[in-house]
Amino acid sequence: MENTLHIIAVWTHILGIALFVGPQFFLAFAWVPAARMIPDQRVRAQLTRTLTRRFGWIGGIGLVLIVLAGGYLIGNWRKYYAQPDDLSFTEIRYGVIFIVKMTLLLVMLAIVGLHTFMVGPRLADAIDAEVAGTGTAEETRRARMLSMLFSISGLVLALAIMVLGVMMNTTKFSFQ
Numbered sequence: 001m002e003n004t005l006h007i008i009a010v011w012t013h014i015l016g017i018a019l020f021v022g023p024q025f026f027l028a029f030a031w032v033p034a035a036r037m038i039p040d041q042r043v044r045a046q047l048t049r050t051l052t053r054r055f056g057w058i059g060g061i062g063l064v065l066i067v068l069a070g071g072y073l074i075g076n077w078r079k080y081y082a083q084p085d086d087l088s089f090t091e092i093r094y095g096v097i098f099i100v101k102m103t104l105l106l107v108m109l110a111i112v113g114l115h116t117f118m119v120g121p122r123l124a125d126a127i128d129a130e131v132a133g134t135g136t137a138e139e140t141r142r143a144r145m146l147s148m149l150f151s152i153s154g155l156v157l158a159l160a161i162m163v164l165g166v167m168m169n170t171t172k173f174s175f176q
């Protein structure tokens with residue numbers, strides 16, 4: 001039973017990661033270059049808004065799955081790996097890596113949150129303003145660069161957090 005729950009939790013954790021990280025790759029490396037082929041700025045902006053909103057939902061659900069499954073895994077690590085009660089969490093790499101992972105997670109969440117609720121909408125507004133003739137191409141370019149910076153930083157952090165997760169799971173290494 002314990003193994004079954006562990007397998008379900010790891011599967012849910014990985015499914016959540018796929019849902020959270022996958023759309024970020026798609027948007028950056030598939031949608032952005034494809035969207036450049038749409039000559040009408042207004043249509044491009046509308047499609048980007050719809051896509052990013054949908055992906056926001058998918059990524060948000062992914063994040064909920066990650067946290068629920070991750071919470072189960074960390075809540076049961078001692079029992080699952082049959083570690084004694086007097087072993088302190090930070091005495092082994094597993095605990096130290098987890099703390100680093102949670103710190104990076106907080107930084108990543110701040111970046112993703114700022115991107116989703118501030119930098120992204122500002123870019124959309126800049127594009128709208130440029131189309132309406134009230135904003136300049138330079139303002140749009142600056143908003144786009146900032147948005148790209150936030151996307152790339154969030155993605156790099158997510159990939160680093162994945163490495164830390166796999167390091168924890170490699171118990172011959174992490175239980176030292």
Ligand code: HEM
Nearest residue numbers: 010017066067070071073074105158161162165166168169
């Ligand atoms: C509240 C947030 C999180 C918690 C509590 C958590 C907890 C854990 C724990 C305890 C493990 C080790 C499982 C084991 O010992 O078998 C793990 C593995 C892992 N985590 Fe997380 N995690 C969280 C967020 C994340 C995020 C945001 C990512 C990536 C974007 C991530 C990626 C991974 C990966 C790739 C593994 C290895 C899975 C495997 O191959 O077994 N985790 N996580």
